[in-house]
Amino acid sequence: MSQMQNVEKQLRQMILGLEIGPGEKLTERWIESRFGASRTPVRAALLRLETEGLVGRDGRGWTVSPINLAELEQIAVYREAVEIAALRLTCSLADRSAVDVIEAMLESCDNDTPREEWHRVGMDFHIELARLSGNEFLFRAVRDAMTRLSRARWLEVRDEAALSRAWTEHRAILAAARLGDADEAARLLSVHIVGSRDRLVTSLANDRRGLRARGFAVVAA
């Protein structure tokens, strides 16, 4: 793999894994030395990550995007639009057997599955569900939205009850989709997204002080 894609992947992983805190300053030269690449691929990586919303410009320099509560709320509205559209498309397909693959994905998580895996599968559920629609744009929209939500969602993963509820809702959505009941699937997905947003925003608002103590910038709604 080229150096460029490598820097991009590793830097994204560090940001999404909170190894670099939200709000932290980045210098091209630090990244350069950290990953042993030169500035050209570093700058390419930063430009890409900027379009993903993971880093942003702070005057002349670069900053890891803070966690933004207002943004999280807007993303929930956006997700409702694109995920429901994708789900309705999927429900209208003649062959909906692919939902079973997603069901199997959910099943792969049990009590001794590491947190990281729950986190990843929780996002992949939505991403892969959108992919089934066959619409590339809806798929990308969902994938990008989940990427932006990713860091904030680490919180939800720490809440056993929330996680269990999410999995139940995921299964109900799949069940409706398997039957081709678009309205019911859409309703369940809408409830899931709104509920998920509420829990997330509430948790974050509560934990805000703690997050700031860890050096994470959190912007209020």
Place this chain on the structure above:
Amino acid sequence: MSQMQNVEKQLRQMILGLEIGPGEKLTERWIESRFGASRTPVRAALLRLETEGLVGRDGRGWTVSPINLAELEQIAVYREAVEIAALRLTCSLADRSAVDVIEAMLESCDNDTPREEWHRVGMDFHIELARLSGNEFLFRAVRDAMTRLSRARWLEVRDEAALSRAWTEHRAILAAARLGDADEAARLLSVHIVGSRDRLVTSLANDRRGLRARGFAVVAA
């Protein structure tokens, strides 16, 4: 303005204005000499335009994205989802007076308005309408979708009847939005988008030979 943003703007304008044909090969060094910039800003511009879908990688090199009929159809589905979601949000606002600004925008076009202006206003109608929702993500989604449609829409602008029909539909949508009638506005917008897509795809499928003769790559649905 920095060199970088300059190259990006000018190159985007040339691509969207069909001064560089869809499917044409691009070399970083040609762009470099064409705009009097060095490769650093050129590469930044290409990376940005890649995320907008205006250029793509062709093996090791760069290509102006061909006009893709399958993509146009998928974008129409995507637009339906995001534009309708935005419109419904706008309809639920207490103060919907901003729709009058958009109405005024439409009025600014008359018989002796140049084609370019009709083209621009036709896209801005959808973009600005989405902006009214106040949701940044829905707004960006619509703006990006319209950017991808932009080149194909030059065709529609040549059809006087289609243009007139579009303007009528635009006005009807605004009227419903002004009344806060979300269902009617959404229905009208859906009809508009689907109709627009049908006319576009039909025109392109018919003109395909002519476009290819002009050196434009057109990928079938």
Place this chain on the structure above:
DNA sequence: GATACCAGTTTGGGATACCAATATGGTGCA
């Protein structure tokens, strides 16, 4: 003690040099 100011350092933006991979075009052989 606060502040205006200045030298030195850091940093991102841009330009250029170098390289490996690829494309190109011509040449000679079958």
Place this chain on the structure above:
DNA sequence: TGCACCATATTGGTATCCCAAACTGGTATC
């Protein structure tokens, strides 16, 4: 004539330099 092959030019990827702007820290002044 057609085709395989090689020398050469071109190109994107990377590394490195240079520069102007911004930042930093200390100092002299009021």
